Amino acid sequence: MTVRTRFAPSPTGYLHVGGVRTALFNWLFARRHGGQFILRIDDTDAARNRAEAVLPILEGFSWLGLTWDEGPTPDGSGDSFGPHKPYFQSQRQDKYLAAAMRLLQEGKAYPDYTSPEEQEHRRELAQRLRKPYVHRGSHRDNDPADNVRLYRERPAPLLLKVPEGRVVRFHDHVRGLVEVSTDTIRDPVLLRAPDDQGHCRAVYAFATVVDDIDFRITHVIRAEEHLTNTPVQILIYEALGATPPEFAHIPLVYYKGEKMSKRKLPPLTADEIARLKACGWTEEQLQGRDDLNIATVAYYRELGYLPAALINYLVRLGWSLDDTSEYIPLEVALQHFSLERVTKAPANFDEKKLYWLQGEYMKRVPPEEKVERGLPYLRRARLVDDPVSPAQRQRLLQIVEAAGERIKLFSDLVQFAAPLLKRDPDYDPTALDKALRPAAELLQGFRAILAQTHPFDAPTLENALRMFAPEKAPHKALVAATRVAVTGVTVGFGLYETLAILGKEEVLRRIDLALARVMAPSAVPPAA
RNA sequence: GGCCCUAUCGUCUAGUGGUCUAGGACGUAGCCCUCUCAAGGCUAAAACCGGGGUUCGAAUCCCCGUAGGGUCACCA
Numbered sequence: 292m293t294v295r296t297r298f299a300p301s302p303t304g305y306l307h308v309g310g311v312r313t314a315l316f317n318w319l320f321a322r323r324h325g326g327q328f329i330l331r332i333d334d335t336d337a338a339r340n341r342a343e344a345v346l347p348i349l350e351g352f353s354w355l356g357l358t359w360d361e362g363p364t365p366d367g368s369g370d371s372f373g374p375h376k377p378y379f380q381s382q383r384q385d386k387y388l389a390a391a392m393r394l395l396q397e398g399k400a401y402p403d404y405t406s407p408e409e410q411e412h413r414r415e416l417a418q419r420l421r422k423p424y425v426h427r428g429s430h431r432d433n434d435p436a437d438n439v440r441l442y443r444e445r446p447a448p449l450l451l452k453v454p455e456g457r458v459v460r461f462h463d464h465v466r467g468l469v470e471v472s473t474d475t476i477r478d479p480v481l482l483r484a485p486d487d488q489g490h491c492r493a494v495y496a497f498a499t500v501v502d503d504i505d506f507r508i509t510h511v512i513r514a515e516e517h518l519t520n521t522p523v524q525i526l527i528y529e530a531l532g533a534t535p536p537e538f539a540h541i542p543l544v545y546y547k548g549e550k551m552s553k554r555k556l557p558p559l560t561a562d563e564i565a566r567l568k569a570c571g572w573t574e575e576q577l578q579g580r581d582d583l584n585i586a587t588v589a590y591y592r593e594l595g596y597l598p599a600a601l602i603n604y605l606v607r608l609g610w611s612l613d614d615t616s617e618y619i620p621l622e623v624a625l626q627h628f629s630l631e632r633v634t635k636a637p638a639n640f641d642e643k644k645l646y647w648l649q650g651e652y653m654k655r656v657p658p659e660e661k662v663e664r665g666l667p668y669l670r671r672a673r674l675v676d677d678p679v680s681p682a683q684r685q686r687l688l689q690i691v692e693a694a695g696e697r698i699k700l701f702s703d704l705v706q707f708a709a710p711l712l713k714r715d716p717d718y719d720p721t722a723l724d725k726a727l728r729p730a731a732e733l734l735q736g737f738r739a740i741l742a743q744t745h746p747f748d749a750p751t752l753e754n755a756l757r758m759f760a761p762e763k764a765p766h767k768a769l770v771a772a773t774r775v776a777v778t779g780v781t782v783g784f785g786l787y788e789t790l791a792i793l794g795k796e797e798v799l800r801r802i803d804l805a806l807a808r809v810m811a812p813s814a815v816p817p818a819a
Numbered sequence: 820g821g822c823c824c825u826a827u828c829g830u831c832u833a834g835u836g837g838u839c840u841a842g843g844a845c846g847u848a849g850c851c852c853u854c855u856c857a858a859g860g861c862u863a864a865a866a867c868c869g870g871g872g873u874u875c876g877a878a879u880c881c882c883c884g885u886a887g888g889g890u891c892a893c894c895a
């Protein structure tokens with residue numbers, strides 16, 4: 292039997308990194324065993340059933356390269372592809388209904404007419420007696436035929452009849468043997484009470500089992516929060532006469548010691564907002580993007596992370612290849628992934644480590660690609676024309692090559708290119724004061740040398756500067772002063788490369804500009 | 820509260836009774852390299868939750884605590 296796994300997100304409008312990790316484990320497991328990975332949209336809850344909320348999830352998967360063999364079409368139109376379509380639960384209600392009716396006729400399910408007030412009352416009573424409340428509905432022991440008739444006349448929540456006095460056992464691939472007494476399991480709701488249109492829609496726990504049987508899912512790999520759900524589902528499998536799949540419950544992803552929840556998304560810190568702004572976003576634009584968040588895939592995509600780095604980070608979160616490997620490209624993970632090496636304890640999401648891995652992957656990206664993928668950020672920051680001229684592209688390539696490993700994120704291109712692409716440098720007052728002013732005369736002297744330098748390339752320039760200021764201290768001072776003069780700031784990639792890229796004319800112009808600022812400070816009266 | 824799960828450096832992890840004076844990585848600190856910043860090199864600080872067993876021997880097995888978490892929906 293070929294392995295078939297699935298990931299079943301509900302359409303929330305964004306892709307959560309915790310969800311991606313779960314999906315990734317499913318994907319890896321299926322691919323490793325030459326099986327299929329299926330995507331299904333769990334939208335049984337009408338309130339969450341928004342077509343436009345599916346697309347960001349599909350786009351996220353496509354961006355990450357996690358391809359699915361069956362499921363929704365990638366365009367988010369609501370269509371599906373694959374032998375068991377449709378793959379939207381909202382489009383499969385007839386199947387749930389049919390399955391539920393079968394259980395009703397067989398006496399394995401029954402309508403429950405217990406009022407919510409009565410249920411609440413019983414719950415309170417049980418609480419007072421310090422006993423767990425295990426709900427059993429009103430018509431549990433009726434004759435099945437009577438129940439069928441009754442249900443037709445007066446629909447109500449349809450409940451599964453949980454067998455009493457039994458122990459449900461299953462072997463979890465991560466947790467080991469799990470055992471639960473059925474006496475602690477309430478009769479679960481299969482079908483809801485009729486809604487305004489009279490439809491009795493399936494509840495997730497039921498729909499998921501019907502679908503997993505239908506789709507021939509062999510391994511259910513999901514987050515640990517579903518662990519206590521599993522015995523109930525096994526009971527549903529049994530009632531439906533199906534063999535339950537294998538289960539593996541992987542630990543949750545935490546953030547700062549708490550579950551990285553879809554509901555309570557941590558707000559962006561000032562630092563994170565600043566990083567987004569550095570990508571060219573404005574405050575107003577960010578207001579409307581509540582999907583940009585340390586917990587969403589969109590956030591990392593926006594900042595200019597590589598999908599491969601995110602994938603590598605996520606696969607290492609709760610799984611290890613061996614005792615030393617950290618850099619684990621997808622192909623390698625694919626060859627070695629096993630559920631046996633999945634950890635049991637929850638894992639904290641560490642942005643710093645993700646950032647480091649990103650750097651490792653970025654080292655292997657060719658300069659041309661860095662330019663290409665940095666372009667959207669440059670456009671947003673209005674640093675390049677659209678479309679980019681060949682000359683501009685050439686200059687960007689020089690910048691990328693000079694910046695080298697300093698470019699960790701594609702969005703970093705903005706910060707390295709901006710000082711060179713802007714008309715005039717934005718002079719940082721502190722830098723001007725500290726680095727330029729004390730070395731102004733030195734710089735003036737060096738300016739004359741620069742005017743004579745031929746050719747205006749990095750090695751020649753370095754030579755020229757070293758000849759002009761051979762002593763260590765003046766050398767350092769001159770480098771700092773020149774850097775501030777031509778870029779406005781104290782940090783950046785190699786000075787000689789910077790000068791060469793700028794070209795002689797522009798360098799001289801900028802030096803004059805800077806010198807004018809510091810040479811005539813007395814002319815500017817202090818602000819009143 | 821009931822049921823269930825988990826527990827090694829700040830963080831991610833290796834470790835499946837002796838090779839553990841516990842290994843790797845991120846992060847942190849220091850030094851080196853150096854025109855600043857990155858990158859790189861070297862070094863350092865840093866952990867087996869507590870208590871009982873079992874055993875010649877326990878991070879590893881068992882029990883009890885403790886702490887954290889999940890779940891108890893006509894949410895998924």
